[in-house]
Amino acid sequence: MRRLTTLFPSEFLEEHAEELGVVERDRNLQIPVLVWALVFGFAAGESRTLAGFRCSYNSTADETISPGGFYQRLTPMLAKDLRDLVEHGLDEVAVPDTVDADIGRFRDVMIADGTVFRLHEFLSDEFQARHEEQTGAKLHLLHNATDQTIERIDVTDEKTHDSTLFKTVTS
Structure with a gap:
C-alpha cells in the first residue's frame, strides 16, 4: 500500500x-x-x-x-x-x-472470455453438448483492454477449452 x-x-x-x-x-x-x-x-x-x-x-x-x-x-x-x-x-x-x-511484454491488458450459449436441438450435429445437456456454442473472445480492440473472436462447440484457442507466451 x-x-x-x-x-x-x-x-x-x-x-x-x-x-x-x-x-x-x-x-x-x-x-x-x-x-x-x-x-x-x-x-x-x-x-x-x-x-x-x-x-x-x-x-x-x-x-x-x-x-x-x-x-x-x-x-x-x-x-x-x-x-x-x-x-x-x-x-x-x-x-x-x-x-x-x-x-515491455506486459504493456497490454488482455481479457479472455468464453461464454456458452444454449442452442436449439436442430444444431446438435454442428455443436456438441457437454454430457447430456442441451447443445451449446461457445463464444471465445480476446479483448485488448489497453487499446480497446478485439484481438480474436471464435465460435466453437461448448467442449472446446479457452486455452486451446488463445496463444500464451512462455519463457
Missing part, C-alpha cells in the same frame, strides 16, 4: 482528475478515495458489484455518496483517468536498471 500511495499521492490523483475534467463541480467527491475504492475494491472478494465499490468508497470517505451520485461518476473521463494512472504506474516502475528487459 505504501508503495502505491508513494507512486500515486493524493495531490497527483486530484490534479490529474481535474485536468481531465473527471469532476465537473467541486463537490464532496474525494478522487483519491474513489480511485483506491475501485482499485482495492476490485481486488478483494468474490462479489465485485458497483454497490460493493460504493460501499467501499463510503466506508473510507469523509462524506457518503448516494447510489445515483456514485453511478453518475462512472464516466468515460473517469475510465481515461484510470487508464492514464495505469500507464503512469507502468512508466514509473519500468526503470531499466531495476526491471527485467521483458517488462
Whole structure:
C-alpha cells in the first residue's frame, strides 16, 4: 500500500482528475478515495458489484455518496483517468536498471472470455453438448483492454477449452 500511495499521492490523483475534467463541480467527491475504492475494491472478494465499490468508497470517505451520485461518476473521463494512472504506474516502475528487459511484454491488458450459449436441438450435429445437456456454442473472445480492440473472436462447440484457442507466451 505504501508503495502505491508513494507512486500515486493524493495531490497527483486530484490534479490529474481535474485536468481531465473527471469532476465537473467541486463537490464532496474525494478522487483519491474513489480511485483506491475501485482499485482495492476490485481486488478483494468474490462479489465485485458497483454497490460493493460504493460501499467501499463510503466506508473510507469523509462524506457518503448516494447510489445515483456514485453511478453518475462512472464516466468515460473517469475510465481515461484510470487508464492514464495505469500507464503512469507502468512508466514509473519500468526503470531499466531495476526491471527485467521483458517488462515491455506486459504493456497490454488482455481479457479472455468464453461464454456458452444454449442452442436449439436442430444444431446438435454442428455443436456438441457437454454430457447430456442441451447443445451449446461457445463464444471465445480476446479483448485488448489497453487499446480497446478485439484481438480474436471464435465460435466453437461448448467442449472446446479457452486455452486451446488463445496463444500464451512462455519463457
